[in-house]
Amino acid sequence: xxxxxxxxxxxxxxxxxxxxxxxxxxxxxxxxxxxxxxxxxxxxxxxxxxxxxxxxxxxxxxxxxxxxxxxxxxxxxxxxxxxxxxxxxxxxxxxxxxxxxxxxxxxxxxxxxxxxxxxxxxxxxxxxxxxxxxxxxxxxxxxxxxxxxxxxxxxxxxxxxxxxxxxxxxxxxxxxxxxxxxxxxxxxxxxxxxxxxxxxxxxxxxxxxxxxxxxxxxxxxxxxxxxxxxxxxxxxxxxxxxxxxxxxxxxxxxxxxxxxxxxxxxxxxxxxxxxxxxx
Amino acid sequence: xxxxxxxxxxxxxxxxxxxxxxxxxxxxxxxxxxxxxxxxxxxxxxxxxxxxxxxxxxxxxxxxxxxxxxxxxxxxxxxxxxxxxxxxxxxxxxxxxxxxxxxxxxxxxxxxxxxxxxxxxxxxxxxxxxxxxxxxxxxxxxxxxxxxxxxxxxxxxxxxxxxxxxxxxxxxxxxxxxxxxxxxxxxxxxxxxxxxxxxxxxxxxxxxxxxxxxxxxxxxxxxxxxxxxxxxxxxxxxxxxxxxxxxxxxxxxxxxxxxxxxxxxxxxxxxxxxxxxxxxxxxxxxxxxxxxxxxxxxxxxxx
Numbered sequence: 001x002x003x004x005x006x007x008x009x010x011x012x013x014x015x016x017x018x019x020x021x022x023x024x025x026x027x028x029x030x031x032x033x034x035x036x037x038x039x040x041x042x043x044x045x046x047x048x049x050x051x052x053x054x055x056x057x058x059x060x061x062x063x064x065x066x067x068x069x070x071x072x073x074x075x076x077x078x079x080x081x082x083x084x085x086x087x088x089x090x091x092x093x094x095x096x097x098x099x100x101x102x103x104x105x106x107x108x109x110x111x112x113x114x115x116x117x118x119x120x121x122x123x124x125x126x127x128x129x130x131x132x133x134x135x136x137x138x139x140x141x142x143x144x145x146x147x148x149x150x151x152x153x154x155x156x157x158x159x160x161x162x163x164x165x166x167x168x169x170x171x172x173x174x175x176x177x178x179x180x181x182x183x184x185x186x187x188x189x190x191x192x193x194x195x196x197x198x199x200x201x202x203x204x205x206x207x208x209x210x211x212x213x214x215x216x217x218x219x220x221x222x223x224x225x226x227x228x229x230x231x232x233x234x235x236x237x238x239x240x241x242x243x244x245x246x247x248x249x250x251x252x253x254x255x256x257x258x259x260x261x262x263x264x265x266x267x268x269x270x271x272x273x274x275x276x277x278x279x
Numbered sequence: 280x281x282x283x284x285x286x287x288x289x290x291x292x293x294x295x296x297x298x299x300x301x302x303x304x305x306x307x308x309x310x311x312x313x314x315x316x317x318x319x320x321x322x323x324x325x326x327x328x329x330x331x332x333x334x335x336x337x338x339x340x341x342x343x344x345x346x347x348x349x350x351x352x353x354x355x356x357x358x359x360x361x362x363x364x365x366x367x368x369x370x371x372x373x374x375x376x377x378x379x380x381x382x383x384x385x386x387x388x389x390x391x392x393x394x395x396x397x398x399x400x401x402x403x404x405x406x407x408x409x410x411x412x413x414x415x416x417x418x419x420x421x422x423x424x425x426x427x428x429x430x431x432x433x434x435x436x437x438x439x440x441x442x443x444x445x446x447x448x449x450x451x452x453x454x455x456x457x458x459x460x461x462x463x464x465x466x467x468x469x470x471x472x473x474x475x476x477x478x479x480x481x482x483x484x485x486x487x488x489x490x491x492x493x494x495x496x497x498x499x500x501x502x503x504x505x506x507x508x509x510x511x512x513x514x515x516x517x518x519x520x521x522x523x524x525x526x527x528x529x530x531x532x533x534x535x536x537x538x539x540x541x542x543x544x545x546x547x548x549x550x551x552x553x554x555x556x557x558x559x560x561x562x563x564x565x566x567x568x569x570x571x572x573x574x575x576x577x578x579x580x581x582x
Contacts, residue, residue, distance in 0.1 A: 014378060015378075017368075017369075018372055018384045018388075021369060021450075022387045024447065025387060025388050025390060025447070025451075028391075028406055029390065029391075029402070031402070031406060031413065032402050043411075047413050047416075087298070091295040092295060094290075094292070094294060095291060095292050095296065097291055098292045102288050104288055110292065110296070114295070114296070119500075119562075119566045120563070121562070122307075123508050123531075124307055124555050125306035125309070126538070126555065127313055127538060127551050127552045127555055128305070128306035128309035129306040130548075131309075131313075132305075132309075147298065147302050150298050150302070151298050151299050151302035154298065155299070158295060182287075183287040184290075211395070212396065212511075213511075214395070214396060214510075214511040214514065215510055215511060230395045233397055233398075234397045237397070244411075247405070248405075251398055251402060254395065255398055258394060259390075259393075269389075270386070270389070273455040273459060274458065274459035274462065
């Protein structure tokens with residue numbers, strides 16, 4: 001009896017603690033989204049209430065659409081993120097396959113060399129990266145960003161993917177070889193399909209930091225035509241500081257794509273983290 | 280079956296190695312090299328350690344550097360002291376086997392982590408702003424209005440406030456990693472403890488926590504590296520000047536200002552490279568300390 005009561009008390013306490021933190025975690029997002037749909041007066045008068053018929057307004061979104069090139073920014077972010085992920089996955093898987101499948105001199109050393117970048121942030125090299133991009137004429141191109149993010153993502157991708165590729169059975173690959181498949185076909189048609197879950201994990205891990213990065217867009221591609229959504233909303237909000245409707249709407253528009261991605265991929269992301277892919 | 284691995288190995292390795300070397304490793308060392316040069320009339324001239332002498336010797340530069348480093352250390356201390364205990368606590372509650380709605384809590388608590396610093400910085404700036412008044416009116420509702428201050432605008436509080444905002448954003452990561460580690464503890468170990476009378480809190484402190492120490496180590500080093508090249512949140516919330524009066528300046532914003540210039544000071548890539556070199560040394564020292572001292576001493580248990 002006593003025991004049952006304490007356990008119920010524990011459950012209640014557990015839910016209370018989790019609910020409290022959930023509220024803290026979601027509160028700012030809630031406040032921003034809700035107020036972006038209100039009139040300026042209502043934003044200040046009742047910041048915590050939902051928009052009603054009297055206080056509903058889309059004026060902020062109209063300003064954003066009229067002033068900022070959000071569609072272009074969104075498109076740029078999409079190109080950069082998808083492009084970088086493609087190269088990270090393709091090049092990362094190829095290198096991981098070479099490291100996990102073949103014994104050659106310097107294999108260990110190559111693995112260590114590629115793993116260096118897991119702990120050392122690429123930002124340290126920014127001064128020389130900018131210099132190089134200026135010299136090659138890649139400043140203010142999306143290519144510069146894709147290159148940087150690919151280099152940034154490769155070390156962890158190679159590390160995770162080669163762990164998984166070691167588990168692919170040798171018998172399967174050797175059967176392929178006996179059937180006359182060459183090494184490229186074994187990689188593309190036997191190994192890649194088997195490590196798809198690991199590829200998804202790598203993609204999800206890289207997607208959000210690339211989409212959200214401010215540092216490299218600011219330094220390598222600040223031009224109007226190449227602004228990413230993160231940089232674009234930063235600049236826009238900076239210019240419209242006093243226009244609360246516009247700022248709140250811009251923030252909401254910046255939250256939306258990430259939230260959609262998260263809803264689509266959260267299962268993959270959480271499974272990736274909890275399966276110990278980053279141990 | 281010994282396939283003679285020759286040409287195709289190179290084909291498989293080449294793209295990754297080329298991109299990684301050209302865009303990451305080479306610029307990294309080139310940055311270290313550039314820190315030894317200074318701007319001359321016709322181009323960079325070799326200056327030896329002159330930039331570092333300026334950085335540590337010149338009163339203005341060294342004051343700015345130590346201020347940024349000190350702030351960065353404080354930023355890190357807050358993360359370690361607040362983010363990790365909250366993360367561990369949430370994970371411990373979540374890992375309770377019969378807890379309902381665990382997936383919902385997990386997903387919801389992780390949401391701030393996926394938002395960009397720009398969103399997080401501005402959202403909190405608005406909420407804490409005295410103009411909008413959400414924070415003061417909420418404190419008023421619980422009778423604590425006297426506690427309110429425009430935290431982000433006060434030199435004494437701004438850095439701590441930003442660190443706590445960053446904690447709010449990233450608490451999901453330690454939560455997830457510890458949660459995964461807790462789930463990996465086999466039932467048998469806990470049952471053996473139960474038979475010996477170790478349950479509840481005692482089981483947490485004496486069985487579970489020691490078993491997840493390696494994960495806590497990984498989280499600590501991830502936090503360390505992340506904090507010492509942080510930039511975005513401070514820039515989004517306080518601008519490149521890291522106000523008020525540089526009280527929120529950390530190494531990342533200091534590097535950015537030096538590299539690109541601000542107000543009357545011109546940007547200087549070589550001084551920027553010198554600061555980047557200092558950051559590299561700090562991060563490298565931290566990572567080595569972790570790899571050689573901490574990780575080798577943590578006992579790992581194989582189940």
